[in-house]
Amino acid sequence: QKEVEQDPGPLSVPEGAIVSLNCTYSNSAFQYFMWYRQYSRKGPELLMYTYSSGNKEDGRFTAQVDKSSKYISLFIRDSQPSDSATYLCAMSRGGGADGLTFGKGTHLIIQP
Amino acid sequence: GAGVSQSPSNKVTEKGKDVELRCDPISGHTALYWYRQSLGQGLEFLIYFQGNSAPDKSGLPSDRFSAERTGGSVSTLTIQRTQQEDSAVYLCASSFNSPYNTGELFFGEGSRLTVL
Numbered sequence: 344q345k346e347v348e349q350d351p352g353p354l355s356v357p358e359g360a361i362v363s364l365n366c367t368y369s370n371s372a373f374q375y376f377m378w379y380r381q382y383s384r385k386g387p388e389l390l391m392y393t394y395s396s397g398n399k400e401d402g403r404f405t406a407q408v409d410k411s412s413k414y415i416s417l418f419i420r421d422s423q424p425s426d427s428a429t430y431l432c433a434m435s436r437g438g439g440a441d442g443l444t445f446g447k448g449t450h451l452i453i454q455p
Numbered sequence: 456g457a458g459v460s461q462s463p464s465n466k467v468t469e470k471g472k473d474v475e476l477r478c479d480p481i482s483g484h485t486a487l488y489w490y491r492q493s494l495g496q497g498l499e500f501l502i503y504f505q506g507n508s509a510p511d512k513s514g515l516p517s518d519r520f521s522a523e524r525t526g527g528s529v530s531t532l533t534i535q536r537t538q539q540e541d542s543a544v545y546l547c548a549s550s551f552n553s554p555y556n557t558g559e560l561f562f563g564e565g566s567r568l569t570v571l
Binding site: 386 | 459490495496497498500546548559560562563564565
C-alpha cells in the first residue's frame with residue numbers, strides 16, 4: 344500500500360459546481376497536510392496548508408483533515424475554468440529532513 | 456531572481472549520455488529539494504540539501520544519479536549513462552530554513568528530460 348493514495352482522475356465538472364478532491368494515507372505520523380496546485384508545464388504551488396485535524400477556509404477553498412480516518416479533502420466552491428489544473432495533496436511528519444510525501448495528483452477540468 | 460530558475464527547460468539526449476540539470480533557488484533559501492515527476496507517477500523525492508550538505512539522499516534511484524550544491528545556492532543534478540526510464544520532468548524546489556512549519560516549497564518550472 345502506498346503511503347498516500349489519490350485518484351488521478353481526470354475529474355470533469357461544469358463551471359459553478361462544488362468540487363471535492365480527496366487523499367487517503369497510511370502513516371499515522373503525518374501531522375502537516377498541504378494541497379498544491381499545478382498548471383500544465385508549471386511547477387506546483389502551495390494552495391492550502393493545515394496542521395493536524397480540522398478545517399481551514401481560504402476564499403473558495405476549504406481544506407479538511409480527519410486524522411482518525413486518515414483522510415484529507417479539498418473543496419472548491421463556485422468552480423471556475425481557471426481552477427482547471429492538477430491538485431496534489433502532500434503531507435509530512437514534520438521536524439525531519441525527509442521532504443514531503445506527495446499524492447499522484449488529481450487532474451481537474453472545469454467545463455465552461 | 457524572483458523565483459526558482461531551472462535549466463535547461465527541455466533536454467533531449469541519447470541513451471548512455473550524461474546530463475546535467477541546474478537549479479538556481481530563491482535567494483536566501485537554505486533548503487533545496489530535487490523531485491522527479493513522471494507521467495502517472497506523481498512527485499518522487501530525490502534529494503534534499505540544507506546549505507551545501509545533503510542529509511537525505513535516500514530518494515536517488517541509483518548510483519547513476521548524483522547532486523551537489525555549492526555556495527549554499529546553485530545545485531546541479533547529474534545523471535550518468537542515461538536510460539529511457541530516466542525520462543521525466545525534474546523539479547527543483549527551495550524554501551527558507553525548514554518547510555515543515557509552513558508546508559511551502561517554491562518550485563521551479565522543471566527540466567523536461569527525454570532519453571531516446
